[in-house]
Amino acid sequence: MEKEKFIFHHDASVRFKDIDMMRHVNHAIYLNYLEDARIAYWNWLFEGNNDIVKLSFIMANVNVNYKHPVFRNEKLRVYTRISEVGHSSFKMDYMVVNMETSKLVLDGSSTQVLYDYKRGATVPIPVGMREIIRAREVALESS
Numbered sequence: 001m002e003k004e005k006f007i008f009h010h011d012a013s014v015r016f017k018d019i020d021m022m023r024h025v026n027h028a029i030y031l032n033y034l035e036d037a038r039i040a041y042w043n044w045l046f047e048g049n050n051d052i053v054k055l056s057f058i059m060a061n062v063n064v065n066y067k068h069p070v071f072r073n074e075k076l077r078v079y080t081r082i083s084e085v086g087h088s089s090f091k092m093d094y095m096v097v098n099m100e101t102s103k104l105v106l107d108g109s110s111t112q113v114l115y116d117y118k119r120g121a122t123v124p125i126p127v128g129m130r131e132i133i134r135a136r137e138v139a140l141e142s143s
Contacts, residue, residue, distance in 0.1 A: 001095050001107050006079035007137065008044055010037035011099070014074045024069040030106060031062065034094050037078035038110070041092075045082075045136055052129050057112040060089065064108035068098070075099040082137050085130060088122040089113045 012033045020026035046052040070076065077097045084091040089111055096105040114123045 001093060003079055003095060003097070006081045006093075006095065008041050008081065009077050009079045010040040012036060012076045012078055014070055014072055014076065016072060019072050024071050027064075027066065030064060030066075030096065033076060033078055033096065034062075034064075034080075034108070034110065037080045037094065038092060041080040046129070046132060049128070049132065052126070052132065055126075055129070056115050056117055058115045059110060060113050061111040062108065063110070064106055066106050068103045068105050070098060070105055076105060082133055083109070085125060085133060088124050090125065090133075 014025055018025045018029045018032075043053065075098070077099050079095040079097070081093050082090050083093045092110050092112065094106070094108045094110070096107075097103065098105055114125055115121070116123045
């Protein structure tokens, strides 16, 4: 993965509560950083389109490859993009970089599925959502 393929990033600061007994960020905390970035990305990508912003999705899969430890008070940049769109699911890619050292902290991906909680079933991705992704997410077309 290359930073150049990402058009969005969200910054995160390592908090005291993120640190474990080994004095680095606990592996599970990174999922919180990815979640924060995913929500910020979603709101940015579909800004002004309340019908899409209100859609519900569930997490189907998360893959994280840890590359370098992070310590208290370090600043992170979480690069986020949608890299694939299926019938009712979409894949997101992530890169987390230490802003001070430029070291790659982790890379990974997640698969989300659009879901109707009232019906208890997956739903197709609306055409309007696909169009917005294609219009704004340059990385999709160059992958």
